[in-house]
Amino acid sequence: MLVADYPQMNFTQMHERLRLELLRRIQRGTVSVSLLARQTGFGQSHLSNFLHNRRQLSLEAMDRILAAQHMTAGDLLPATYQQDALPADGESSSVPVVSHAVALFEPYIRPSATQAMLHLPAGLLQSIRTRASNPRRAWQRFVAVRIPAADALPMEPLVLPEALTLIDRHYTSLMPYRPNRPNLYAVRYGSHLTLRYVDFVANRLVLRPHNIAFPVDLLEVDSGETPSELIAGRIALILNEP
Numbered sequence: 001m002l003v004a005d006y007p008q009m010n011f012t013q014m015h016e017r018l019r020l021e022l023l024r025r026i027q028r029g030t031v032s033v034s035l036l037a038r039q040t041g042f043g044q045s046h047l048s049n050f051l052h053n054r055r056q057l058s059l060e061a062m063d064r065i066l067a068a069q070h071m072t073a074g075d076l077l078p079a080t081y082q083q084d085a086l087p088a089d090g091e092s093s094s095v096p097v098v099s100h101a102v103a104l105f106e107p108y109i110r111p112s113a114t115q116a117m118l119h120l121p122a123g124l125l126q127s128i129r130t131r132a133s134n135p136r137r138a139w140q141r142f143v144a145v146r147i148p149a150a151d152a153l154p155m156e157p158l159v160l161p162e163a164l165t166l167i168d169r170h171y172t173s174l175m176p177y178r179p180n181r182p183n184l185y186a187v188r189y190g191s192h193l194t195l196r197y198v199d200f201v202a203n204r205l206v207l208r209p210h211n212i213a214f215p216v217d218l219l220e221v222d223s224g225e226t227p228s229e230l231i232a233g234r235i236a237l238i239l240n241e242p
Contacts, residue, residue, distance in 0.1 A: 015056055017076040018065065023051060024105070029191070031069065039068035075110035093125045094118065095142045095166060100193035103167055103186065104232050107139040118144040118164060120237075128236050131173040133228050141170045142236075145186070147195065154209035155195050158184070160240040165195065171234035174200055174227065182208075186232040189219060193232060200227045 025031045033051070037044045042061065049055040057065070066072060096114040098106070106113060125142060149161035159165065167186045177183050182197045187207060196207035196217070205219040205227055221227055 011059075014073070014076045015062065018057075018062060019051060019053065021071075021076070022065070022069070025069070026051075030101070036065070036068065040064045070112065071110070072112055075112050093120050093122060095120065095125070095144050097144045097146065097164065100145055101191070103143045103145050103169075104188050104191075104193050109140050109143060118166070118239075120166075124237075128168055128171075129177065130168070130170040131175060132170040133172060133226070136172055136228070137170060139169050141168065143167050143169065145193065151194065154211050154214040155184075156211050158210045159195060159238055162241055164239040164241070165235050166237035166239075167233040168236040169233035171236075172228035172231040174198060177234060184235040186235060187219070188230050188232060189217070195235060198227075198231065205230060 022031070022036070026033070033044050033047050036042075036047055040047075040061075041064070046055075050057055066075075095118045096109045097116040097118050098109060098113055099115070102109065102113045130137075130141070144164050144166050147155075147159055147161070147163045147165055152159045152161045152163060165186070171177065171183075174183070184195060185198045187194050187196055187198060187205065189207070194207065196209060199206040199208070200221075203221050205221060207217040207219055209216070219230060221230065
């Protein structure tokens, strides 16, 4: 089945995709070499050599790492979201519903990271304008996340508890999408996703709530970092459930 559907994918490519995925997880702090060694029983030097592309893993070793990281071989296959997410015809477009961490950090949405699918009217996604930096344009564009009650409170009544929000990860600019109307963004605040109106003042992102009972937060932009790197994307649609 895999050979039929993905004739271009071979063992070497899957091996490299696993290496890059582990490096991404290490970079954002969700795993470390020492933790991976404990999970798999491999020595840290063995794993370090693999991560630095100095040696390859056997199929058995790859299986062990996949199991330890709750991944499947399908998660290493090339993303086909371009064809699936924006169909030219049909009655609807589908967007993966994912966790906040996946929306913030994952360029491509792995099958195992998809919690559900949000089905939208045909043509809706194609009509949304984009404005993103070149690196972000390589990311899968649309994802949806559910907003728990504690995160919704600062944005009530615009965003209600358990609302589904559609994030356009190709709109990270602070330019208004519509004249005289502020954009609502999903922002990376530490390792947390938060919804806020955003301004950029004196090298800080100013995060403004909709509910004035909540404070305005300031988010420092580190040296060498741009404001758009802290923005997951513009909120393109809010679905408040009754």
